Amino acid sequence: MSDAQQVLAESARRRTFAVISHPDAGKSTLTEALALHAEVIDSAGAVHGKSGRKGVTSDWMEMERSRGISVSSAVLQFAYRDQVINLLDTPGHGDFSEDTYRVLTAVDAAVMLLDAAKGLEPQTLKLFDVCRSRGVPVITFVNKWDRPGREALELLDEVEQTIGLRPMPLTWPVGIAGQFRGLVERETGAYTAFTRAAGGATKATATAVDATTIAAQEPEFWRTAQDELGLLDEIGQTWDEKDFLSGIATPVLFGSALSNIGVARLLDTLVDLAPAPAARADVEGHDRPLDAPTSGMVFKVQAGMDKAHRDRMAFLRLCSGRFERGMILTHAATGKPFATKYAQSVFGNERTTVEEAFPGDIVGLVNATALKPGDTLYASGPVEFPTIPAFAPEHFAVVRCKDAGKTKQFRKGIEQLGTEAVIQVLRSDLRGDQAPVLAAVGPLQFDVVSARLETEFGAPVTMDRLPYKEARLTDAEAFQVLSAQSETEVLRRDTDGAYLALFSNKWRMDIVMRKYPDLRLDAMPAGT
Numbered sequence: 013m014s015d016a017q018q019v020l021a022e023s024a025r026r027r028t029f030a031v032i033s034h035p036d037a038g039k040s041t042l043t044e045a046l047a048l049h050a051e052v053i054d055s056a057g058a059v060h061g062k063s064g065r066k067g068v069t070s071d072w073m074e075m076e077r078s079r080g081i082s083v084s085s086a087v088l089q090f091a092y093r094d095q096v097i098n099l100l101d102t103p104g105h106g107d108f109s110e111d112t113y114r115v116l117t118a119v120d121a122a123v124m125l126l127d128a129a130k131g132l133e134p135q136t137l138k139l140f141d142v143c144r145s146r147g148v149p150v151i152t153f154v155n156k157w158d159r160p161g162r163e164a165l166e167l168l169d170e171v172e173q174t175i176g177l178r179p180m181p182l183t184w185p186v187g188i189a190g191q192f193r194g195l196v197e198r199e200t201g202a203y204t205a206f207t208r209a210a211g212g213a214t215k216a217t218a219t220a221v222d223a224t225t226i227a228a229q230e231p232e233f234w235r236t237a238q239d240e241l242g243l244l245d246e247i248g249q250t251w252d253e254k255d256f257l258s259g260i261a262t263p264v265l266f267g268s269a270l271s272n273i274g275v276a277r278l279l280d281t282l283v284d285l286a287p288a289p290a291a292r293a294d295v296e297g298h299d300r301p302l303d304a305p306t307s308g309m310v311f312k313v314q315a316g317m318d319k320a321h322r323d324r325m326a327f328l329r330l331c332s333g334r335f336e337r338g339m340i341l342t343h344a345a346t347g348k349p350f351a352t353k354y355a356q357s358v359f360g361n362e363r364t365t366v367e368e369a370f371p372g373d374i375v376g377l378v379n380a381t382a383l384k385p386g387d388t389l390y391a392s393g394p395v396e397f398p399t400i401p402a403f404a405p406e407h408f409a410v411v412r413c414k415d416a417g418k419t420k421q422f423r424k425g426i427e428q429l430g431t432e433a434v435i436q437v438l439r440s441d442l443r444g445d446q447a448p449v450l451a452a453v454g455p456l457q458f459d460v461v462s463a464r465l466e467t468e469f470g471a472p473v474t475m476d477r478l479p480y481k482e483a484r485l486t487d488a489e490a491f492q493v494l495s496a497q498s499e500t501e502v503l504r505r506d507t508d509g510a511y512l513a514l515f516s517n518k519w520r521m522d523i524v525m526r527k528y529p530d531l532r533l534d535a536m537p538a539g540t
C-alpha cells in the first residue's frame with residue numbers, strides 16, 4: 013500500500029466526535045460506558061488490557077472530580093469494530109467557556125445527549141447552535157430511559173419544534189419511561205428486551221426476543237409501540253443519510269448510559285452512519301485532500317496541565333497526511349518551524365507519546381508557547397485553515413492590576429492571554445489602558461485569567477463584573493450614537509479591531525435597534 017493509500021484507509025477508519033449536553037444529562041456516564049464497551053487504545057494503536065482501560069477512564073473522571081471542572085478537555089481514543097473512535101471531551105461543568113465551542117471545530121459529528129425527563133436544556137441548545145453553524149451532523153441519544161420521564165413522541169416533537177431538526181428514530185422504546193421493556197429496530201422490526209439483573213446490578217442484560225413472544229407478554233406496551241411506529245412512518249420520520257449529513261435531520265436512539273442500554277447501538281451508529289474525516293477547506297476555500305502532506309489545526313491550548321512543569325499544550329486536529337513524532341512542521345501564522353518531538357496523546361492526566369497519527373486524530377503538542385487556537389501547522393505546501401471565530405461573549409468584567417509596580421507584567425499578561433484567545437480583550441479611550449474589559453462566553457474564563465496573571469505573570473488583579481448581557485458587532489460610524497445611549501457601551505477588540513456594542517439587556521438593545529434601524533448591530537452567532 014502506498015503512503016497516500018494508507019493515509020486514506022486510516023482516515024476512513026476514524027470517527028471523531030464530541031458529546032454535547034447540559035450538565036447532569038449523563039455525559040460522563042455515557043463516556044465511560046462507551047469506552048468500556050469499546051477498547052481504549054494508546055496512540056500506537058495498541059489496545060490496553062482491562063486494567064489499563066479502567067485506569068484511563070477513571071483518571072479522566074478523577075481529574076474532573078478533584079478540580080470540580082473538567083478544564084482539561086482531552087481525548088479518549090478507542091477501537092471499535094476495526095474503527096478508531098476519537099471522543100473529544102467538552103468541559104462538562106455548568107460553567108462554560110469558549111473552549112467548549114472550539115472543541116466542536118475539531119469534530120466530524122456530535123452526539124446530542126438528552127435527559128429523557130428534561131429534553132432540550134439551555135447548554136444543549138447553545139452547543140447545538142455551534143454544530144448547526146459549522147454543519148456538524150448530530151446524532152441524538154435520549155438518555156435515562158430506565159426511569160420515569162417524558163414520552164418519546166413528545167421529546168421528538170420538542171426537538172423538531174425548538175431547533176427545527178427532523179428526528180429520525182432508529183430504535184423505538186417499548187414500555188413507557190420508567191417501565192421500559194426493550195427496543196425495536198425500526199428498519200428490521202427486531203426486538204431486544206432489556207432486563208435488570210437481580211441483586212441491584214445497574215447494568216441491564218440484552219436479549220433478542222421474537223415479536224410474537226413480546227406481543228403476547230406485553231400486549232399493551234407492544235400495541236402502543238406499534239401504533240407509534242406506524243405514526244412515525246406516516247409522517248415520514250425515516251432515515252435519510254443526506255438530511256443527516258447536511259444537518260437537517262438527526263437519527264435518534266433511546267437508552268440508558270447507566271444501565272448500559274443502547275450504548276453499543278450508539279457505537280454502531282457512529283461507525284455506520286457518522287462521517288469519517290473529510291477534506292477540510294483552507295482560507296481560500298480549497299479543500300486540502302486527506303492524502304496531502306501533513307497538516308492540522310490547533311483547536312485548543314491548555315496551560316498548566318502538568319502542575320510540576322509550567323507547560324502549555326496545544327491540541328492539534330490532524331487534517332491531512334500522516335503525522336510522525338519528531339517531524340518539523342511550519343507554523344502558518346509566523347512561518348517558523350515547530351518541532352514535534354514531544355507529541356503526546358492525552359487521556360486526562362495520563363500522557364502517552366504519540367508516534368503516529370492520521371486525519372481525525374488529536375495530537376497534544378507540549379511547550380507550544382507560540383501556538384494559539386485556530387493556528388495551522390503543516391509539513392509542506394503552505395496551507396492555512398480558517399481561524400476559529402470569536403464566539404459571542406455574554407459575560408464582561410473590568411480587570412485592574414492590584415499592584416502599581418506590576419503594570420508592565422499586567423499589560424504583557426493581558427496581551428498574551430488575548431492573543432492565546434483565553435479571553436477577548438476590549439478597550440476604549442474612556443476606560444484607558446490600565447482597565448481593559450474582558451469578555452467571556454462563560455465566567456470560568458475570568459478565573460482562568462486571574463489565576464494565570466498572578467502565577468505566570470506575577471500580576472495579581474481585581475475583576476469587577478459589568479452588568480452587560482448582550483454584545484453586537486458594530487462599526488465606527490455607529491460609535492457616537494451608541495455611546496450616547498444609557499446602559500450601552502462601545503469598545504474595540506484587541507485581536508481584530510472590531511467594534512463591539514454592549515447592552516445591559518436585550519430589552520435595552522431592542523429599543524436602540526428600533527430607534528436607529530440603520531445602525532449596524534450584527535448578532536454574533538457562534539461561529540461567525
Ligand code: GDP
Nearest residue numbers: 035036037038039040041156159268269270271
Ligand atoms: P454529566 O454532568 O452530564 O457528566 O452527568 P453524569 O454522567 O455525571 O450523570 C449525572 C447523574 O445522572 C449521575 O447521578 C448519574 O448516575 C445519572 N445518570 C446518568 N445516566 C443515567 C441513566 O441512564 N439512568 C439513570 N437513572 N441515571 C443516569
